[in-house]
Amino acid sequence: MSTATFPEETRARLEVDAKEIIGRYPRQRSALLPLLHLVQSEEGFVSAKGIAFCADQLGLTTAEVTAVATFYTMYKRRPTGDFHVGVCTNTLCAVMGGDEIFAALKDHLGVGNDETTEDGRVSLEHIECNAACDFAPVVMVNWEFFDNQTPESAKRLVDDLRLGRDVAPTRGPDRLCTWKEASRVLAGFSDGRGAEGTQAGEPSLTGLRLARERGWTAPDPDRLPVGDDPEGGAA
Amino acid sequence: MSTGTTLTPVLSDNWDRPESFTLEGYRATGGYGALRTALGMEPDALVDLVKASGLRGRGGAGFPTGMKWGFLPKDNPNPRYLVVNADESEPGTCKDIPLLLANPHALVEGVAIASYAIRSSQAFIYVRGEVLHVIRRVRHAVEEAYAAGLLGKDVLGSGFDLDVVVHAGAGAYICGEETALLDSLEGYRGQPRLKPPFPAVAGLYASPTVVNNVESIASVPSIVANGAEWFTAMGTEKSAGFGFFSLSGHVTRPGQYEAPLGITLRELLDMAGGIRAGHRLKFWTPGGSSTPIFTDEHLDTPLDFESVGAAGSMLGTRALQIFDETTCVVRAAGRWIQFYAHESCGKCTPCREGNFWMVQVLDRIEHGEGTEADLDKLLDICDNLLGRSFCALGDGAASPVMSSIKYFRQEYIDHVERGGCPFDHAKSTVWGGTA
Numbered sequence: 001m002s003t004a005t006f007p008e009e010t011r012a013r014l015e016v017d018a019k020e021i022i023g024r025y026p027r028q029r030s031a032l033l034p035l036l037h038l039v040q041s042e043e044g045f046v047s048a049k050g051i052a053f054c055a056d057q058l059g060l061t062t063a064e065v066t067a068v069a070t071f072y073t074m075y076k077r078r079p080t081g082d083f084h085v086g087v088c089t090n091t092l093c094a095v096m097g098g099d100e101i102f103a104a105l106k107d108h109l110g111v112g113n114d115e116t117t118e119d120g121r122v123s124l125e126h127i128e129c130n131a132a133c134d135f136a137p138v139v140m141v142n143w144e145f146f147d148n149q150t151p152e153s154a155k156r157l158v159d160d161l162r163l164g165r166d167v168a169p170t171r172g173p174d175r176l177c178t179w180k181e182a183s184r185v186l187a188g189f190s191d192g193r194g195a196e197g198t199q200a201g202e203p204s205l206t207g208l209r210l211a212r213e214r215g216w217t218a219p220d221p222d223r224l225p226v227g228d229d230p231e232g233g234a235a
Numbered sequence: 236m237s238t239g240t241t242l243t244p245v246l247s248d249n250w251d252r253p254e255s256f257t258l259e260g261y262r263a264t265g266g267y268g269a270l271r272t273a274l275g276m277e278p279d280a281l282v283d284l285v286k287a288s289g290l291r292g293r294g295g296a297g298f299p300t301g302m303k304w305g306f307l308p309k310d311n312p313n314p315r316y317l318v319v320n321a322d323e324s325e326p327g328t329c330k331d332i333p334l335l336l337a338n339p340h341a342l343v344e345g346v347a348i349a350s351y352a353i354r355s356s357q358a359f360i361y362v363r364g365e366v367l368h369v370i371r372r373v374r375h376a377v378e379e380a381y382a383a384g385l386l387g388k389d390v391l392g393s394g395f396d397l398d399v400v401v402h403a404g405a406g407a408y409i410c411g412e413e414t415a416l417l418d419s420l421e422g423y424r425g426q427p428r429l430k431p432p433f434p435a436v437a438g439l440y441a442s443p444t445v446v447n448n449v450e451s452i453a454s455v456p457s458i459v460a461n462g463a464e465w466f467t468a469m470g471t472e473k474s475a476g477f478g479f480f481s482l483s484g485h486v487t488r489p490g491q492y493e494a495p496l497g498i499t500l501r502e503l504l505d506m507a508g509g510i511r512a513g514h515r516l517k518f519w520t521p522g523g524s525s526t527p528i529f530t531d532e533h534l535d536t537p538l539d540f541e542s543v544g545a546a547g548s549m550l551g552t553r554a555l556q557i558f559d560e561t562t563c564v565v566r567a568a569g570r571w572i573q574f575y576a577h578e579s580c581g582k583c584t585p586c587r588e589g590n591f592w593m594v595q596v597l598d599r600i601e602h603g604e605g606t607e608a609d610l611d612k613l614l615d616i617c618d619n620l621l622g623r624s625f626c627a628l629g630d631g632a633a634s635p636v637m638s639s640i641k642y643f644r645q646e647y648i649d650h651v652e653r654g655g656c657p658f659d660h661a662k663s664t665v666w667g668g669t670a
Contacts (some may be wrong), residue, residue, distance in 0.1 A: 194375030
């Protein structure tokens with residue numbers, strides 16, 4: 001079993017964060033998922049050192065922590081690139097072009113699924129439904145939305161990421177943060193960017209715009225239709 | 236057949252207004268007025284109000300929300316918890332995420348009202364981890380609410396205390412199942428629990444717990460503000476109120492359509508500009524991949540719990556994934572089963588093994604290496620899956636396979652007889668669809 005631990009300075013710094021996380025919950029074990037995000041924010045993946053740290057903070061064995069860390073796909077077991085690119089290949093996105101995007105990126109980057117480019121910039125993975133089906137096909141970078149992609153736009157996107165250009169998600173903050181920074185937000189530490197970016201993409205507004213155009217609204221509570229049998233007998 | 240149904244924007248009504256996601260923006264349209272009203276009522280009266288509204292869970296199962304609240308035992312000395320399920324992951328489902336991005340305070344206000352109603356002073360919002368900006372937005376809204384005295388100690392001077400924690404998941408579809416979510420929130424692998432006991436009796440930390448979907452809780456302030464009769468003036472007798480209908484896939488204008496339950500796909504397609512130009516409807520899911528597919532036979536089926544059930548599927552999350560005639564149904568079902576196989580938590584053998592083997596069988600059929608006997612094999616596996624796992628993931632996996640064989644058996648056989656897939660997948664893509 002590994003006895004690997006973080007250097008003392010790192011450990012002292014992370015312990016302050018860990019105490020804050022643990023303090024949010026009525027029972028300390030509930031802090032395990034955020035703690036795993038925290039150690040991932042330090043190293044870019046969940047290492048043996050990270051697992052030992054979490055176990056130590058919560059009074060668990062490393063086996064208990066490992067059992068949890070390996071269950072959840074967002075915790076990576078190997079170093080991950082600065083930018084994790086996830087291409088949705090669940091049925092809807094795959095049919096709409098997600099399969100073509102994923103194939104194009106594998107070819108363009110010269111990596112397979114769950115692999116990282118040699119420069120350590122970009123990791124590629126096919127992902128499951130990310131709850132943005134009305135924006136299909138969808139690509140996520142560090143879990144920010146890049147909506148309505150094509151193979152060409154996705155290739156440009158990864159080129160920009162590798163060249164270090166600023167990239168803005170379709171629905172997200174003004175600028176993409178790194179994988180480690182994203183993990184820290186997931187651990188529950190604000191980066192102060194919650195108010196940045198759009199509030200609704202175009203498909204989110206489609207129904208509302210039509211309702212405005214046609215004057216459709218929910219009923220006026222002060223002028224409800226009267227005479228309806230509440231038991232539904234008249235229907 | 237319902238005709239002339241119109242849209243009823245409630246939760247989406249402020250999405251086109253400036254800064255709708257901020258406290259100031261939300262208050263500009265009356266936000267948090269319902270919380271003030273609620274705090275002036277007896278908690279039990281709120282439970283009765285939600286019962287009278289007929290609100291049913293918007294996360295897929297459709298269980299009456301007020302009844303769920305009423306199940307908490309009165310004599311249990313443990314703390315009570317409210318847990319919001321924001322783990323939106325069912326393929327096709329994409330309503331809670333835009334709601335949280337544009338209008339997170341509707342949820343926060345709902346959390347405060349619901350917690351007061353069930354006498355809980357600790358709530359959790361469990362958001363799936365893969366939506367970073369949504370997590371920021373929800374936390375931003377919670378912080379604003381704390382700063383304004385809408386959460387925390389002595390909410391609005393009422394003497395009611397409430398703490399709310401926004402908790403990020405870590406990538407597991409199964410955690411959308413309420414008991415798996417609770418295990419995950421307790422810091423374990425997200426595996427479903429055997430019920431009973433139900434969460435109302437032994438939920439989070441074995442204490443009385445209510446688990447509700449985002450849209451259910453976010454609908455509560457409007458019910459408190461406008462009354463149960465306002466809510467029942469929309470929808471059908473047994474499926475009251477409004478809900479998001481999320482259209483995706485081969486439609487001209489995909490997106491969110493907030494409408495009374497009981498609207499039909501024909502009406503929704505009419506609003507969405509129809510199937511994309513030059514194509515026709517082939518099949519669709521009424522409520523996500525776990526609900527059996529429908530075809531053009533079901534264009535006029537009212538999308539309410541009862542009617543969809545009577546037609547052989549489930550209303551689910553009203554996630555209408557729409558596929559035109561360019562789409563291979565074997566490929567679609569096969570890809571969904573790959574998803575279920577990947578996401579099975581492994582606890583129950585029928586789900587873990589059944590999905591593993593269905594992936595192999597569907598793969599060989601899709602690539603022209605199957606036989607007609609494989610269809611019986613698939614149905615046999617489904618028979619061993621359905622109703623034989625702890626949670627609905629197992630049942631859900633049987634849906635796409637059984638329903639696609641029911642409606643498109645010949646298409647499976649075509650793959651066998653032609654020795655491969657008869658479809659050109661390039662034609663189903665967004666850019667390949669021009670006829």
